[in-house]
Amino acid sequence: MPRYSENPRNNVLSLRVSDEEMKTLERLTPFKSRSDILRAALSEYLEKLADISSGPLTSA
Numbered sequence: 001m002p003r004y005s006e007n008p009r010n011n012v013l014s015l016r017v018s019d020e021e022m023k024t025l026e027r028l029t030p031f032k033s034r035s036d037i038l039r040a041a042l043s044e045y046l047e048k049l050a051d052i053s054s055g056p057l058t059s060a
């Protein structure tokens with residue numbers, strides 16, 4: 001049975017990176033999976049985005 005049918009609630013996010021970006025990722029994070037790195041980065045980005053959007057509004 002294919003793996004994707006075990007949990008149909010999983011979502012897929014695709015990201016294209018250059019050869020240089022991939023080499024940098026491999027060099028800086030040799031013991032982490034690329035998926036784990038992207039999940040952590042996305043989580044951190046979303047937290048910052050939530051902080052910005054819930055912060056005080058300033059008028060121009």
